[in-house]
Amino acid sequence: xxEPLETRLRKIEDQLAIYQxxxxxxxxxxxxxxxxxxxxxxxDGVYDAGGKxxxxxxxxxxxxxxxxxxxxxxxSGCGHVSSLPVVSVDGDTAVATxxxxxxxxxxxxxxxxxxxxxxxxxxxxxEGWQVKRRTNRPxxxxxxxxxxxxxAFDASTDH
Amino acid sequence: xxEPLETRLRKIEDQLAIYQxxxxxxxxxxxxxxxxxxxxxxxDGVYDAGGKxxxxxxxxxxxxxxxxxxxxxxxSGCGHVSSLPVVSVDGDTAVATxxxxxxxxxxxxxxxxxxxxxxxxxxxxxEGWQVKRRTNRPxxxxxxxxxxxxxAFDASTDH
Amino acid sequence: xxEPLETRLRKIEDQLAIYQxxxxxxxxxxxxxxxxxxxxxxxDGVYDAGGKxxxxxxxxxxxxxxxxxxxxxxxSGCGHVSSLPVVSVDGDTAVATxxxxxxxxxxxxxxxxxxxxxxxxxxxxxEGWQVKRRTNRPxxxxxxxxxxxxxAFDASTDH
Numbered sequence: 001x002x003e004p005l006e007t008r009l010r011k012i013e014d015q016l017a018i019y020q021x022x023x024x025x026x027x028x029x030x031x032x033x034x035x036x037x038x039x040x041x042x043x044d045g046v047y048d049a050g051g052k053x054x055x056x057x058x059x060x061x062x063x064x065x066x067x068x069x070x071x072x073x074x075x076s077g078c079g080h081v082s083s084l085p086v087v088s089v090d091g092d093t094a095v096a097t098x099x100x101x102x103x104x105x106x107x108x109x110x111x112x113x114x115x116x117x118x119x120x121x122x123x124x125x126x127e128g129w130q131v132k133r134r135t136n137r138p139x140x141x142x143x144x145x146x147x148x149x150x151x152a153f154d155a156s157t158d159h
Numbered sequence: 160x161x162e163p164l165e166t167r168l169r170k171i172e173d174q175l176a177i178y179q180x181x182x183x184x185x186x187x188x189x190x191x192x193x194x195x196x197x198x199x200x201x202x203d204g205v206y207d208a209g210g211k212x213x214x215x216x217x218x219x220x221x222x223x224x225x226x227x228x229x230x231x232x233x234x235s236g237c238g239h240v241s242s243l244p245v246v247s248v249d250g251d252t253a254v255a256t257x258x259x260x261x262x263x264x265x266x267x268x269x270x271x272x273x274x275x276x277x278x279x280x281x282x283x284x285x286e287g288w289q290v291k292r293r294t295n296r297p298x299x300x301x302x303x304x305x306x307x308x309x310x311a312f313d314a315s316t317d318h
Numbered sequence: 319x320x321e322p323l324e325t326r327l328r329k330i331e332d333q334l335a336i337y338q339x340x341x342x343x344x345x346x347x348x349x350x351x352x353x354x355x356x357x358x359x360x361x362d363g364v365y366d367a368g369g370k371x372x373x374x375x376x377x378x379x380x381x382x383x384x385x386x387x388x389x390x391x392x393x394s395g396c397g398h399v400s401s402l403p404v405v406s407v408d409g410d411t412a413v414a415t416x417x418x419x420x421x422x423x424x425x426x427x428x429x430x431x432x433x434x435x436x437x438x439x440x441x442x443x444x445e446g447w448q449v450k451r452r453t454n455r456p457x458x459x460x461x462x463x464x465x466x467x468x469x470a471f472d473a474s475t476d477h
Contacts, residue, residue, distance in 0.1 A: 008327055009167055015334055016174055023243040024311070027256050030276065030298065031308030077300035079274045081242045081258045083399045084341040097345050099399045101421065101428070103260065103274040105299050110260070110271040112428040115397045115421040117348065139348065140423050141395035149349030152342070164323060171330055182402040183470070186415050189435065189457065190467030236459035238417045238433045240401045262419065262433040264458050269419070269430040 014089045017129045018096055018122055026080040029070065034062050042123060042130045049136045050144070073113075077105030085120065086152050092124040093132075097152035100136065114138055117145035119152075173248045176288045177255055177281055185239040185259075188229065193221050201282060201289045208295045209303070232272075236264030244279065245311050251283040252291075256311035259295065273297055276304035278311075332407045335447045336414055336440055344398040347388065352380050360441060360448045367454045368462075391431075395423030403438065404470050410442040411450075415470035418454065432456055435463035437470075
């Protein structure tokens with residue numbers, strides 16, 4: 001704790017800014033808000049949700065608002081929810097790891113139609129922290145989501 | 160980043176204090192804790208959960224602990240869970256937007272009996288940040304929850 | 319707000335560090351990561367999940383990665399998700415209260431096989447904030463989880 005106050009404050013601001021990026025994703029996509037979704041990614045940012053080709057730019061990510069299965073989810077009622085992430089910042093890059101779920105309306109209840117592991121690779125830009133790559137893998141018993149989650153603890157235990 | 164340290168610190172404290180208000184809601188209502196629930200709202204604060212008349216004061220909000228369907232939810236086992244909110248502070252007022260879910264115990268599992276969009280309008284008071292109005296709309300495919308979520312991004316992209 | 323900047327900064331760092339401990343639990347257990355899980359507990363830390371004997375040390379907590387029902391959950395696909403906690407720090411100890419859920423993969427959906435109330439008792443150590451005792455009780459309509467949640471508001475309303 002001998003770091004200058006400025007350095008300590010910057011670390012906190014970074015972590016909270018990254019929380020905000022991740023917290024904004026669900027409201028943006030469930031609100032069908034391109035103005036909410038676009039600034040979360042860098043212009044060349046990627047969203048790799050598995051199963052089909054990744055969205056390979058900010059513009060491509062925004063198109064998901066109109067694609068299936070998203071359009072059907074929203075029409076029937078859905079919630080994309082991100083959990084509090086584990087964040088590790090290293091200078092101007094960061095990795096955040098968390099869970100996400102998609103709840104879909106079905107009569108008198110909501111069904112969990114997706115529960116996934118997420119790795120968010122972020123960069124500090126002139127517009128704040130943005131997503132360079134998000135990798136999302138459903139927790140279906142396969143190795144990919146387990147390895148993605150375990151990678152949160154690779155670099156250090158200083159999370 | 161040329162803001163004074165004091166200003167930067169205050170912003171952080173505000174954001175974390177608002178997180179704490181929202182994080183406290185679920186434990187307060189599932190714990191049937193009036194001492195936990197009451198201080199979250201201003202005296203004239205409103206909780207508009209749709210479908211029936213809003214609770215239009217702190218005292219009214221606290222009565223929900225004894226009303227249906229809440230009493231039945233708690234008796235059978237339930238969890239009210241708020242997601243990490245997107246927070247936008249403007250001086251002594253703030254807006255936080257997030258998802259919430261109610262999980263109800265049903266045999267060997269819990270069913271999601273409500274998944275909602277939430278807009279929390281908060282004010283800075285002598286007792287800290289408190290809720291002036293919470294609007295909650297189930298994610299049932301109607302326009303109201305979509306519009307509520309998209310409104311998180313109306314004022315600016317500086318979230 | 320007449321506290322020194324250093325004191326205010328420390329409070330914020332404490333709260334965020336505690337968030338990170340709690341956020342790390344799910345990725346660690348779903349990623350079967352002993353390096354992720356072990357440093358979250360003190361050497362003599364306890365995890366009391368009810369129903370069977372508590373894990374009564376860090377080493378014991380780590381063994382849960384290989385025990386039932388955890389092993390079956392992970393093999394079939396599961397997510398352990400913690401909600402944003404209410405945190406109360408008192409010097410070198412802290413209490414955090416939140417909800418957790420376990421989502422288990424089942425065909426085209428995930429079922430919520432556990433929704434619980436959690437009390438995390440933490441201590442400041444040379445390795446940062448660590449869990450001295452976590453108590454987890456399923457929200458099954460019994461009094462234990464309700465009392466655990468209400469206890470978040472016992473000490474004060476200054477959360």
